[in-house]
Amino acid sequence: MRKPGRHFLQIPGPSTVPDRVLRAIDFQTMDHRSPEFGELGLRTLEGMKTIFGTTGDVIIYPASGTGAWEAALVNTLSPGDRVLMCETGQFAWLWQRLAKRLGLEPEIIETDWRQAADVAGIEARLRADTAHEIKAVCVVHNETSTGCTSDIAAVRAAITAAGHPALLMVDTISSLGSVEYRHDDWGVDVTVGGSQKGLMLPPGLSFNAVSEKAKAASEEARLPKSFWDWGEMIAANKTGYFPYTPATNMLYGLVEALDMLHEEGLEAVYARHKRHGAATRLAVETWGLEVLCRVPEHVSPVLTAVMVPEGHSADGLRRIIHTELNMSLGNGLGRLQDRVFRIGHLGDFNDLTLLGALSGIEIGLSRAGIPHNRGGVQAAIDYLTARPDEQLVHRAA
Amino acid sequence: MRKPGRHFLQIPGPSTVPDRVLRAIDFQTMDHRSPEFGELGLRTLEGMKTIFGTTGDVIIYPASGTGAWEAALVNTLSPGDRVLMCETGQFAWLWQRLAKRLGLEPEIIETDWRQAADVAGIEARLRADTAHEIKAVCVVHNETSTGCTSDIAAVRAAITAAGHPALLMVDTISSLGSVEYRHDDWGVDVTVGGSQKGLMLPPGLSFNAVSEKAKAASEEARLPKSFWDWGEMIAANKTGYFPYTPATNMLYGLVEALDMLHEEGLEAVYARHKRHGAATRLAVETWGLEVLCRVPEHVSPVLTAVMVPEGHSADGLRRIIHTELNMSLGNGLGRLQDRVFRIGHLGDFNDLTLLGALSGIEIGLSRAGIPHNRGGVQAAIDYLTARPDEQLVHRAA
């Protein structure tokens, strides 16, 4: 049966694509070797630098985000290289598994999946690596499976403090365009991004932002590569073109998305996400449920993972909400399967949509028979009643 | 500054146009004299009959709703004809003014704009009209300015009881496709409809459903007409064509909208609107505000007009909500200017969007300094927690 009204797509990405972006994508494909295309290419390549916070090169792949993970590794590393990864959750674990499949030697710093990357642990491990066998440190900025955001500047400081030459690689797939990020200032060597979250596009584009040090590393790297190879990309990109067929229609959408982000202002975008994270957590706490992220400084502004009480099924709740209330929530991934549901509050999003989404969860909890207190939405309403500029954002999220 | 996220278009029409309808409208215009067009025309003409509840003729005008008001009158009446109208609110008043401008003699039965059409008054007046000078009774089914819905079957019964031959004309512009309507069963002679409310289209199409009696009247009617003339329309429509250029792209959207209404099922659509009306009124009452419609049996399922306390400005509230919260609410019209705001809950709409909208109003009331109790949204959540099929709809709306 048809479900009336707009679907609430409250997974932590893909986020709801705004009409302006969809309409842009809907234009006729153009010749990717035409003069007009060169202008489009340059505009997207330059624009992406403003989002990454870099003056260096940005690579745009006509591929979804997992590909950009692979690209970061194959361009900079050689078979058997040791990489230090921090298992903040399912996506960090998947990146590690991908590294292993490519023939690297990932070394994992585990967490309980309820906090951000272990900065002290990274520093300790690097200090111990006096032979500099570790070639790269890989961190997920915003762990989409848990709703914890890592402090990248602190990771960089730890590497520096350890006097270690490892490259720093950061996955920003679910944070880019939603959470403050400074590729250059934070000394990141490769930043990995995707289109379908803060950039408000459908999935199908992914990105690498690369430092000079990363480019130097790429000249020695011996992992095989061709589709992901930076060299030809950077060369062709100088005039706005690509060495093979780009995802032209997605680039149309990217131009529009970049305009939208700058019309609102990146600082305002970041503040908006923090505020929505705070409102969401207030609702969760009022319901008497537990936010998965247990370190207040680590809470994510783009999604909130919520634990369901023992004996209850998060997937059962999600099914009721999807079937009866026309809303999608994120599921628990890996070891969190059926134990958490995840609320995405990212991308092109606003107060009323958040409050509609939280209302749906409050109704869903009742219908699913999950014990909770009423009033979560009311708490969020009360919090959001203060105007953004009058508001002390709840916790340092 | 760009307002992020989806706009909440909670005016009582135009309602939010669903993506399926917008995409349909976005197709290339076709030759309106091609064989393919004939199929399209027949499909829309037949489809509209299911919405009006008629097996008779439906006219589709390439014009917005006000035109269909004019069409109803000029096709059936002659200069100086007396028409009995019930001033249920601003739109009834405007229809009356339009009648006067066309050279008719409208006679008004007044109300306090807080209730539906005065059925007893209509009957009394018709009984008094022993000379049958009154040629038509005109009633607005759902008065968009007040949120009161009139009982059309009762009006027909009153006319019959009075033994009066007047035509019955009904404006369903803001009810059609949202509130149960039965052109044939209720003995209506001309029903006037528009595209931009329950039909979920942009404005630009309007309709007349016409009884055999109305068609007979049209042969005697002497008001000048050409664009609005039924005769050529009905003749050309037999094969799916129109006597002058139709609004082809709107017809594409109409096909899609008709499919959507039938996929959900008209009964389900009507029940959904009632349920949302009830939830909205519960919120308003919890806030301690007054619903304009003061007769419980008359409350509209498609919109709720809310009175603001003396000394406060409804337009000030609407401005705050529009500017800061990205939602449009309906304004007070005519004598209600600045005294009420109107919440549209019609068309392609669902629980979560309603709760987001009510949340925005609750925040707006606080920001505007309008005295109210917290908890309106909570009341609506509690009400909507019962599944539609488990729910006793609140009041007979």
Place this chain on the structure above:
Amino acid sequence: MRKPGRHFLQIPGPSTVPDRVLRAIDFQTMDHRSPEFGELGLRTLEGMKTIFGTTGDVIIYPASGTGAWEAALVNTLSPGDRVLMCETGQFAWLWQRLAKRLGLEPEIIETDWRQAADVAGIEARLRADTAHEIKAVCVVHNETSTGCTSDIAAVRAAITAAGHPALLMVDTISSLGSVEYRHDDWGVDVTVGGSQKGLMLPPGLSFNAVSEKAKAASEEARLPKSFWDWGEMIAANKTGYFPYTPATNMLYGLVEALDMLHEEGLEAVYARHKRHGAATRLAVETWGLEVLCRVPEHVSPVLTAVMVPEGHSADGLRRIIHTELNMSLGNGLGRLQDRVFRIGHLGDFNDLTLLGALSGIEIGLSRAGIPHNRGGVQAAIDYLTARPDEQLVHRAA
């Protein structure tokens, strides 16, 4: 069976709607009483003045073109008023019939439907009307049924020469935005326009441009009117709003269409249409067929009506071309039924699309067994080989 590739919509309107316009129309409907709407309204109202060549008022109706014909008459005239019309073809005849239905007394100057308006005849008739019983002269600028374009400046000069006070009303439905037009300079009182030809929109908007003299007349005019009434329109339009629900999504498209016309430049747009008219006539002549318009100075730049030889069927030809070649051509209207086919070459159109269309006709003529010479397309190619700025436009079209 699906017909592959793009349809060639070569009727003389609706013309092919460009993607930019369709995408604009595809955006969500907005509140027509919001501040943003006022900006949109002003932009379209001001923009339309540049197309009409006027600094006076332009009215935008949410209705297709036939309505604007009616509007021109009911706003300026009174029952029984005599209007002088020149029957240049089917549309002039229909306008005359519409006038009669509205209670006016149209007086027709006939033509053989193979030439433009009879300027000398108009002048003679006006001179004879010493009592000034004729209240308006109505001329179709570009007669869509015949492909003849009338000289409006000459008509104005004739009226002036006759010293006659009649209003001058001009139908530019199929010329506006394609053929040079100067409402103010040519002293026109009411110009009637539509959206679906040179303005490159779907059908659903129509226009009146009105002189001060026409506005003065409207204050005395006694034909009944309400939907079409200029008075409230002009009053509300001052701030960009409309007295009743406008066709909002069409206005989105109009903004885009106006931008497109000005990006190309109106002079370039007009020259492009002339050039395509000339190329088309060369093809027709090469085929050995006869162009319906028999006065070289009257040939239309927006369409070419072509006569088929006695004993052959224009509709049969059109059917073959539609079914087998995915192109729509205009049919013969009224007395020209089955005797001519009409080639539209207007709106968002270019050389290659014209040559594709002419190729389809040349193939169609063969398949239909209509005697003709090969080489029509070749003649058009040869003509278009000269660049626009190097070309002496063929005949004064």
Place this chain on the structure above:
Amino acid sequence: MRKPGRHFLQIPGPSTVPDRVLRAIDFQTMDHRSPEFGELGLRTLEGMKTIFGTTGDVIIYPASGTGAWEAALVNTLSPGDRVLMCETGQFAWLWQRLAKRLGLEPEIIETDWRQAADVAGIEARLRADTAHEIKAVCVVHNETSTGCTSDIAAVRAAITAAGHPALLMVDTISSLGSVEYRHDDWGVDVTVGGSQKGLMLPPGLSFNAVSEKAKAASEEARLPKSFWDWGEMIAANKTGYFPYTPATNMLYGLVEALDMLHEEGLEAVYARHKRHGAATRLAVETWGLEVLCRVPEHVSPVLTAVMVPEGHSADGLRRIIHTELNMSLGNGLGRLQDRVFRIGHLGDFNDLTLLGALSGIEIGLSRAGIPHNRGGVQAAIDYLTARPDEQLVHRAA
């Protein structure tokens, strides 16, 4: 300056995306873990089998076509493996270079870039490889840089005749959906496809169709892989899902494109392309220019590469046509730079668009001062005057 009318995108891909496909892509992104997505996934995966002509597995990558080249190799081969490739043109050469970069040992059978794959050469080389060092034979079905189509069934027969166990891999990026293809019947092990040519989508999806033998090989293959890995894909695809975020909106478009291909019928689609290839070559020959493909049996039905006379510039011609006539033609690639232009006649395409395109070339040749005979378009018109079902297709293309 704005170029009026539709752009003629006559490069050999991306081809013009039909409105139905663009509108489908324009819908809101959905949750790729929702039940609805599973249905979408299955529909596209099953649908693609009908296009490849296989009952085996098809992999859909959220990446453009070059990625699917890489996928074919990394899933089946190990470092240092020898692959036999036939250099039919630039794309065959690029695939070979990609293989080399991935650590394989490609061995090239050269051609003069004016014919299809050298089947006899392949057979001879395989017969000589008694040690079976060659692990795969890679052939481009339709060489987009030259307009030559290879006989895949003959290549398979050659491998069989040689009694050689090598895998057969075929690139159908520019032929799939336009030229007859039978993955199973022709015994192909991996077929590589892309979205932006015969499938009528924008670039951004690519495909591998894989035989049981290829899947068996993938279990031994030691080239590193993760993004491209078949294993997890095939496992997740069983229920219609993907192991990482798919390009959801492109899949919407793929559903529509598959419907369109089957509505027309694959046989009709293939015949249409052959007919347009024949018409194009007739035009080229009439102009007195040379078709690059010099073997009549090898001419491509999807594109025609045309040589310009010595002393003239193909790119200069293309520039004039692009700037002045709003058409894109393909450029000469690699050693053919500036020596040829390529006419794409593939995808959603029809007679009239082809004739418009050829007309633009005839005009362009004149404007560029390239010596040629008039009449190429006339020759194509004459050829296309015969209805498809009455026509002996010119040469066995």
